[in-house]
Amino acid sequence: MTALPDQSRLVETAAQLVEAAKRAGADAADAVAFRRVGLSIDIRNGAVEETGRSEGDELALRVFVGERHASVSTNGLSPAAELAERAVAMARVAPEDRFAGLAPADRLARHFPELDLLDSSVPSVETLIERATRAETALLAVPGVSKSGGTSAGWALSGAVLVTSHGFTGSYLGSRHSVSATAIAGEGTGMERDYDGLSKIHAEDLPDPAEIGRRAAERAVRRLNPVQMPTGTATVVYDPRVAVSLIGHLAGAVNGSAIARKASFLQKALGEAIFAPGIRITDDPHRVRGLASRPFDGEGVASEPFDLIRDGVLERWFLDSATARELGLETNGRAVGGGSNPHPSATNLTLLPGEKSPEALIADVGDGFYLTELIGHGANGVTGDYSRGASGYRIRNGQLAEAVSEITIAGNMRDMFRRLVAANDLEYRYAFNAPTVAIEGMMIAGR
Secondary structure (H helix, E strand, O other): OOOOOOOHHHHHHHHHHHHHHHHOOOOEEEEEEEEEEEEEEEEEOOEEEEEEEEEEEEEEEEEEEOOEEEEEEEOOOOOHHHHHHHHHHHHHOOOOOOOOOOOOHHHEOOOOOOOOOOOOOOOOHHHHHHHHHHHHHHHHOOOOEEEEEEEEEEEEEEEEEEEEOOOOEEEEEEEEEEEEEEEEEOOHHHOEEEEEEEEEOOHHHOOOHHHHHHHHHHHHHHOOOOEOOOOEEEEEEEOHHHHHHHHHHHHHHOEHHHHHOOOOOOOOOOOOEOOOOOOOEEEOOOOOOOOOOOOOOOOOEOOOOEEEEEOOEEOOOEOOHHHHHHHOOOOOOOEEOOOOOOEEOOOOEEEOOOOEOHHHHHHHHOOEEEEEEEEOOOEOOOOOEEEEEEEEEEEEOOEEEEEEEEEEEEEEHHHHHHHEEEEOOOOOOOOEEOOOEEEEEEEEEOO
């Protein structure tokens, strides 16, 4: 591919769908078009193991007839009139939903911020092979590594177009460059595996692929000869790459859909201190080159950055228009999935750093557990109960010691959030980001 796609055809197609829906009898409608182009390379033992290329468009139309609504989608080229007539016929027999509807017209975005989401350079297959090869070469050079688990490099371009019957038209394109590596250390039944990887909007923001390969290898080697910790209560220190899972659980619990369904352990926590004083968590859809940045939400609403947690206090839910109406509130521009069934979601969610360095945080622990990997999905969003398989390192006398595996950590997220302490090593590596954090008093089930 040598040129970036022109989205004008998708804008025209979405507008035709909306007009066709109105002609078919819809009172209101919106249409969204998604475009994605991707290229990936997998390397193992110095040879190209797999290449992949994808390209396609998807269209979705949502129509409203009174308080009834329906959605249809296609990845083909169905005639607009046929698709619209099908959607309106479905809406006429759908149950009434008094909360559904387009976003309020006065909340629609009229000015789109420049977020620098598109890298106009398109890497060649040879460039991706070189990136993956550099990662694997560095990985295999680390003493203790027995084999490569594979490295990969990829590029993707994705775009969205949204057109509504009440006057909104918007579109944007975003690019993604990625490199990942998996290393295997040890021999026989004593093998250990670990990984590293990163995605960036612009290729120039990617680190040297050799750094990614080396980091994966060093992590795998350090995991050799693991032991179990004794069962008991201890402070658990979360490495940043697993600390992000905690704010992910928070995001699910404060999602307006969960609140409206009364399916969240934070159901009645709005305005309540659920973290310690000083803890701040932000959600910013306008972060320049942010992996989850967007100039408008899935309903065309102007999104603004806000504090989700300020000084430990829960400030708001994530809301789209329907959940906001159901809860008697106003949307805060967090809808995704427009044109089908929009629902609220976080964007660039970040736990801001504290004052202590990770080393000082670990030193203060004395004896505990440093967590680097979680296994399973044992986090209950309704009760807040938390139980996950885990591996990492023993903290002994304030220092990282032997590798640990085959243990379980447990607690309740209400208690965990209140005891969470953040270090000062925040890096923006993902859509959700967090520094190293420590949580006192967690249960550990080991030997």
